[in-house]
Amino acid sequence: MKSKIQKITTNLWFDTQAEQAAKFYASIFKNSMIGRITHYGKEGHEIHGILEGTVMTVEFQLEGQEFVALNGGPQFKFTEAISFIVNCESQVELDYFWEKLSEGGEEKAQVCGWLKDKYGVSWQIIPTALTEMLSDRDPEKSARVMNAMLQMKKIDIKTLKQAYEG
The missing domain is CATH 3.30.720.100 (Signal recognition particle alu RNA binding heterodimer, srp9/1)
Known part of the structure; x- marks a missing residue:
């Protein structure tokens, strides 16, 4: 170090x-x-x-x-109140981190790009473009992206872009 x-x-x-x-x-x-x-x-x-x-x-x-x-012992457990965000530039990169970090984790915790790994730590695996799409000045575009994302476990960039473009 x-x-x-x-x-x-x-x-x-x-x-x-x-x-x-x-x-x-x-x-x-x-x-x-x-x-x-x-x-x-x-x-x-x-x-x-x-x-x-x-x-x-x-x-x-x-x-x-x-x-x-x-x-430190079993007294404390991880919760979704704290998570790590992994910003990904491509679907290939997003798929890689999703596959690696979700292996052995809780499948029921997988929603909207969130996952919980085999140690109970929560991660958000998201495309870098998501923040831009969600903060677009056109509320219809951002609403379509949000609605599309809410239907996903692992984020699919192509589907988000299609929703964004209408």
Whole structure:
């Protein structure tokens, strides 16, 4: 990892899968890497109950953004209240991220470009053009795009463009 610490770093709390999750995400995104890994010592065992030598944190980067994965125990779970947006330039790129991140995840959580991965983390896999189409000054165009998107699990760019064009 870089010697300069990023001002704001996303911390992801896992039960016991921090290292597996960090490696999974780094295998999907280009320009990614695994950094420092820390382990629990004897200190604090009476509080957290996690065995000495167990991975505590894994620092990793995805597309140059730094993250920390923590094995903190089962107390907290991921919810859809927090998600990561992956902006895609093409359908091929969108399909790639959708396939990789949805593998082993919750199929019932797949709606309007959202998915939940096998670790319970929520992702939005969307085309970069979607924001432009939804913010068009013509409310009819943006409404057609929104209505089309609401019918989808995985976003289909061609269908969105057809709706946009009327």
